[in-house]
Amino acid sequence: DAGVTQSPTHLIKTRGQHVTLRCSPISGHKSVSWYQQVLGQGPQFIFQYYEKEERGRGNFPDRFSARQFPNYSSELNVNALLLGDSALYLCASRLGPSGGYTFGSGTRLTVV
């Protein structure tokens, strides 16, 4: 069985550009969350979706947005990229509205 898959695995963008990161949850999982992990720090909560509705949002600016599609896959969009947005972006999924997450291996975003 495939785990949580994220694409792309690595990405280099220029300041001011826009980026879209994609996530496919484990088959049957209806909840998806996005996290930002800066090197040497813990994951920071960005968004949580369940059944295609936003259920939670962390302390990130409006430049960050996300959505969940009918097949439960998800996209994270970041506009007007800053150097400080360079990080590992992790997607995680779980079966229902509660419980532990299974994480993907992440997308490494570098903003230059």
Next chain:
Amino acid sequence: QQQVKQSPQSLIVQKGGISIINCAYENTAFDYFPWYQQFPGKGPALLIAIRPDVSEKKEGRFTISFNKSAKQFSLHIMDSQPGDSATYFCAAGNNNDMRFGAGTRLTVKP
């Protein structure tokens, strides 16, 4: 605002020893407390989790101790092995939110 505080930042333990990592949370609405293990280049992997209706949960060599009144919980790794060397994260959350600690880098020396 750091909602989950984790200590120590790093920990060195001899093979066969006990590793202990501590966490404290602030939000009393949190009702789920997992621990994750992360190896370099990988996403965090769920190790063990507890809900506040019990004070301890054990799975193999891993035990969570939970103190609801103090809003603290800890991970004990018994008989620590070199393969346990990784970064460990505590987390606290509920249905709509999950916050992570800053992580503890564990090194188990052979």
